[in-house]
Amino acid sequence: MTITVYVPRDSSARAVGADEVAVAITAEAARRGDDIRIVRNGSRGMLWLEPFVEVDVDGIRIGYGPVQTADVAELLDAGMLSGGDHALRHGVVDELEWLSQQDRLTYARMGVIDPLDLADFEANGGLIGLRKAIAMSPQQVVETVAASGLRGRGGAGFPAGRKWQTVLDAPGEQKYICCNADEGDSGTFADRMLIEGDPFTLLEGMTIAALAVGATEGYVYLRSEYPDAGTILNAAIDAAHGYGWLGSDVLGSGRAFDVHVRMGAGAYICGEETSMLDSLEGKRGMVRAKPPLPALEGLFGKPTVVNNVLTLGSVPFVLAEGADAYASRGLDRSLGTQVFQLAGNIKQGGVVELGFGVTLRELVEGYGGGTASGRPIRAIQVGGPLGAYLSEEQFDLPMEYETFAAAGAMVGHGGIVVHDDTADMARLARFAMEFCSEESCGKCTPCRVGSTRGVEVIDRITQGEDRKGNLTVLLDLCDVMTDGSLCAMGGLTPLPVRSALTKFPEDFGLTAQEVSS
Amino acid sequence: MTERSLSEMPGGAPSDAADPVAARLETLALARKAEAGPLMEILHDIQHEFGYLPESATPVVAEVLNLSRAEVHGVISFYTDFRTEAPAEIAVAICRGEACQAVGAESLVGHAEATLGVQVGKKTADQSIELEQIFCFGNCALGPSASVAGRLRGRVTPEVLDAMIEDARRGAGS
Numbered sequence: 001m002t003i004t005v006y007v008p009r010d011s012s013a014r015a016v017g018a019d020e021v022a023v024a025i026t027a028e029a030a031r032r033g034d035d036i037r038i039v040r041n042g043s044r045g046m047l048w049l050e051p052f053v054e055v056d057v058d059g060i061r062i063g064y065g066p067v068q069t070a071d072v073a074e075l076l077d078a079g080m081l082s083g084g085d086h087a088l089r090h091g092v093v094d095e096l097e098w099l100s101q102q103d104r105l106t107y108a109r110m111g112v113i114d115p116l117d118l119a120d121f122e123a124n125g126g127l128i129g130l131r132k133a134i135a136m137s138p139q140q141v142v143e144t145v146a147a148s149g150l151r152g153r154g155g156a157g158f159p160a161g162r163k164w165q166t167v168l169d170a171p172g173e174q175k176y177i178c179c180n181a182d183e184g185d186s187g188t189f190a191d192r193m194l195i196e197g198d199p200f201t202l203l204e205g206m207t208i209a210a211l212a213v214g215a216t217e218g219y220v221y222l223r224s225e226y227p228d229a230g231t232i233l234n235a236a237i238d239a240a241h242g243y244g245w246l247g248s249d250v251l252g253s254g255r256a257f258d259v260h261v262r263m264g265a266g267a268y269i270c271g272e273e274t275s276m277l278d279s280l281e282g283k284r285g286m287v288r289a290k291p292p293l294p295a296l297e298g299l300f301g302k303p304t305v306v307n308n309v310l311t312l313g314s315v316p317f318v319l320a321e322g323a324d325a326y327a328s329r330g331l332d333r334s335l336g337t338q339v340f341q342l343a344g345n346i347k348q349g350g351v352v353e354l355g356f357g358v359t360l361r362e363l364v365e366g367y368g369g370g371t372a373s374g375r376p377i378r379a380i381q382v383g384g385p386l387g388a389y390l391s392e393e394q395f396d397l398p399m400e401y402e403t404f405a406a407a408g409a410m411v412g413h414g415g416i417v418v419h420d421d422t423a424d425m426a427r428l429a430r431f432a433m434e435f436c437s438e439e440s441c442g443k444c445t446p447c448r449v450g451s452t453r454g455v456e457v458i459d460r461i462t463q464g465e466d467r468k469g470n471l472t473v474l475l476d477l478c479d480v481m482t483d484g485s486l487c488a489m490g491g492l493t494p495l496p497v498r499s500a501l502t503k504f505p506e507d508f509g510l511t512a513q514e515v516s517s
Numbered sequence: 518m519t520e521r522s523l524s525e526m527p528g529g530a531p532s533d534a535a536d537p538v539a540a541r542l543e544t545l546a547l548a549r550k551a552e553a554g555p556l557m558e559i560l561h562d563i564q565h566e567f568g569y570l571p572e573s574a575t576p577v578v579a580e581v582l583n584l585s586r587a588e589v590h591g592v593i594s595f596y597t598d599f600r601t602e603a604p605a606e607i608a609v610a611i612c613r614g615e616a617c618q619a620v621g622a623e624s625l626v627g628h629a630e631a632t633l634g635v636q637v638g639k640k641t642a643d644q645s646i647e648l649e650q651i652f653c654f655g656n657c658a659l660g661p662s663a664s665v666a667g668r669l670r671g672r673v674t675p676e677v678l679d680a681m682i683e684d685a686r687r688g689a690g691s
Contacts, residue, residue, distance in 0.1 A: 001552065011654075011655070011656065011669060012655075012656045012658065012659055012671060014669070015654075015656050015659060015662065015669045015670050015671035016659055016670070016671045016672060024687060046660070047659055048658065067675040084652070084659045097591040104629070147590055183651060183653075184652065185653070186614025186615040186616045186617070186652065186657060187610075187614070187615060187616040187657045188657070189656065189658070190655075190656055191655075220623030224598050225651065225653065225654055225655065226655060239675035254623055262558065263557075263558075264596075264598075265557060265560075265561070265596035265597065266597030266598035267595065267596050267597065268652060272599040279556035279557065280554060281553075282555055282557045282592070283554070283556070283588075284560070284591050284592055284595040285596075300553060300554065341657065341658070342658060343616040343657035343658045343660075344615065344616040344617075344619035344620065344657065344660070345619040346621050346658065347658070349523035349657050349659065351657025373620075381615055385614070385615060406686070409613070415616075415657070417615050417616045417657070418619060419615075419619045419621060420619070422644055422674065423619065431615070431618070435652070439652075451618060471599060
């Protein structure tokens, strides 16, 4: 009987040798005359265990990891193909606490299925949401999404249902669904993993959105740093065409919808929705002033839904299981689950999907197991390069949009980057300004000029040049950038800078009193 | 702009059959002309084929899409990926995002600069290797991340980076 062996093709797994391991297992099994079939699945998200190899033993999957090519012969000697014991064996994958305690809705199929096998997708709950949406009126679909409380997962947290309603109500024959897959924030990789590991879920969400608002064309704006995701997504689109899902008659509904993939070209700012639209149109990725809202005048001036990968990827669950099922997770106005990403100096990095309200400490110390270096945690940056640095006394805050905003921080895309006690917070604050000056689109002065001046002023402070005077200038500059920038790039860069200053003034050669006065 | 005035300019002459590069550029641009907002797609295609954007790409693409050269140049210069000179044989790209910084990306960059003898953004004297900085490969749980000749690796130590470069050199030489 053919034994199925899963070796992830996720690019993080490949970056630590998954391809070589897949080749080695194939060769070693052939040498022994073992009849195996390798499935290149998505990653389960336990990235510290990658390459994480799973063997299907009578329908139960047994996991081994991290597997290196040098381990393969020994693993097969130990009877890996029948679930045999070995130092790298972790047991029944579904029973691993790290996974089983999560609440995987958006990531339900991650690592479970063959990413490009539509039958596997359907056998695991795929397309149920879309079929339900086809049977509903557009207004009912929009109301379901609104009732679920789903908010934009790209960082801003705008209610998805309200955005869809605006597009549904907008007049016009041509409307678009644009998926923002320009996941440029350091510490975030959940969009990439979903596209590589379960691309049909994204396509299903986009198709539901299209039916809801009356769009016939969709674009995925994918960053060029993610070539594997592009390959897989294009293959998934081809498969969906072949199945009669995408194209002129979506699953026999009589409605048309098609999806195109467009590659970015290395501009961080294109993750901002209006500059992404300009870039999709083939232009410089310059931020647009709002209004007009993209919902009314978006891509090529037409009504457009712009949603993040995970927002669209959460929609199939909402339709399949109902708004209440989704809204039963979470806290206050942050409903549903968030796909948190544990990154940076972390022992057990990866993806944890849980309802909003989990604390940073539970994520980082519980799931993450503390730092990779074994040293104490000094600061955690949540929400990407534009998110605040949090210190120890804030680790028990519930991860929830409003609570974080009230604390001068942001949940953002759910990226969590851990720094140990060797981190130089003044250098990281300077980096925030430097990054902004590097990546600013240049349209508005506070962002373009302010960030350059920010680097200079921080340098003066750390070099001891009129520290108090320059601190005043820096804080003033932060105010101007916050209040005067056109988009979040310039507007939020002061967040990491200010938080680093307030929490870790000693790194700047300042005292807490000087910073707070 | 007329075709004649174009051909009088340096790097111009899009329809000059005697210039195979210009002819090929025109073919690539025409292939996507009918798509919505195709400029970036065309530039990607050209760069994919040539490895960079030849000087004549700007006037040829501008002509085909009925855009000004300034518009095309503006797009090329806006995006980090688009390059107007031939790349080195081997690109060494190191992530400098915060997550990789938290596990030693800066010392990895320092090591690469010292061993290759170049600053970030520059090519080695023999033009064979170019050192680049990247802001995030999306491999943030297994940093530091670096890619050599398009191959991404995680948990890159200075020794691993040296081995990656050595591998690429051997691959390029064979």
